[in-house]
Amino acid sequence: MTETQPRHALVGRNSWKTVRTLLRKIRTKSSSSDRPRSSTIQDVKQDSTTTIDESANVSVAEFTIPNIQKALVVARKGEYEIRHDFPMPTVGDDEIMIRSHYVGLNPIDWKSVDYNFCLPEFPWVTGREMSGTVAQVGSGVKHFKEGDPVWTSTYYKDVRAGCFQEYVVVPSHTVLPIPSTVPFEAAACLGVAALTASMTLWKWLGVPIPWSTTDDAEEQWLLIWGGSTVTGQFATQIANFSGIKVVTVNSSETRSLSECLGATHVVVRDGKTDKQLVEEIRAVTNGRITRAIDLVGPKTAALALDSVSKSDPVAFAPLAMMSSSQIVPDNVAVHTVEMKQFVLDKSNVRFTEELGRLLEDGKIVLPELHMIDGGLHSVQEGLGMLKRGNLRGKKLVVRM
Incomplete structure (x- = not known):
């Protein structure tokens, strides 16, 4: 009932x-x-x-x-x-x-x-x-x-x-x-x-807390694959308060949700190939993603790794698991988030x-x-x- x-x-x-x-x-x-x-x-x-x-x-x-x-x-x-x-x-x-x-x-x-x-x-x-x-x-x-x-x-x-x-x-x-x-x-x-969003960003991915100041004026990007998840909603806002630009991947139904929460750009996944998604993410961010969170699963974790910077140091948190056979680029540090x-x-x-x-x-x-x-x-x-x-x-x- x-x-x-x-x-x-x-x-x-x-x-x-x-x-x-x-x-x-x-x-x-x-x-x-x-x-x-x-x-x-x-x-x-x-x-x-x-x-x-x-x-x-x-x-x-x-x-x-x-x-x-x-x-x-x-x-x-x-x-x-x-x-x-x-x-x-x-x-x-x-x-x-x-x-x-x-x-x-x-x-x-x-x-x-x-x-x-x-x-x-x-x-x-x-x-x-x-x-x-x-x-x-x-x-x-x-x-x-x-x-x-x-x-x-x-x-x-x-x-x-x-x-x-x-x-x-x-x-x-x-x-x-x-x-x-x-x-x-x-x-x-x-x-x-x-709690997962805040600790992942502040403890594992090195995002500055909103109250701190930084002299680093260089443009910083965070990728959140699964922006409409509840954890993704919190992470989008927390990162935005810290002065970091956020690109999320959503369905068309939840695009406006992430936009309202402060995402700089929302990539709509509907009707697109994996290659098209990665290309759009890299084009929007100019290949400058240095932090990433995956909230979907092993397949999207691999796509997230394809989307991040190829040269700058990258911190990555696969919160929905990543395949043990996944090849990780040398410039990427994968963080195991242990909420315990x-x-x-x-x-x-x-x-x-x-x-x-x-x-x-x-x-x-x-x-x-x-x-x-x-x-x-x-x-x-x-x-x-x-x-x-x-x-x-x-x-x-x-x-x-």
């Missing part, structure tokens, strides 16, 4: 009677209360204000953290199950427990299950990004308190951090406050796409701080959201939509 709800429906109705009723509904096993429904929130712009639904308005102090929770688990190879008695995660001294309100869906979520990777054992909980409220803090955590609205990006090796469960536990340095300009539901797309470093290396928090400044200042246009109701019972439906593709730049977010 498909239903479109206005944004104002997420706000208000704050009586504690309503809240208690909602919490009972969240925890019930009734399939009728969990039936998937989807809706679309369009045009979440930089002037948006934080949206809080009635469950997000609940102070954690007003209810008791349960002994068990509901989780969508990968029970065995390629098979999901809803567990209503999944153990509650414990909280270490420097960790935070978050009660989930919104979960972002990403290609890695279905690929890891379909191809059986990033699953240390069975049953396991997947899911890499979410927004919610702090439910409990460890004894060593001083900068957050119960009830704070937050977002996070998680690491697959800790089952407590899998986002497809009602409560997640993560290291405190990976928990970020939701900027005042970011709607609660939109914060669920920051942990993968926004955000969790494993606390020094990478500086990148989320810079990202947070851009968001708080309202400089970044957020992606259009396609909201899916039904909680954990609707995650598989959403992953199926993601797998089929053609979302035209929309981000899938599940309302928990």
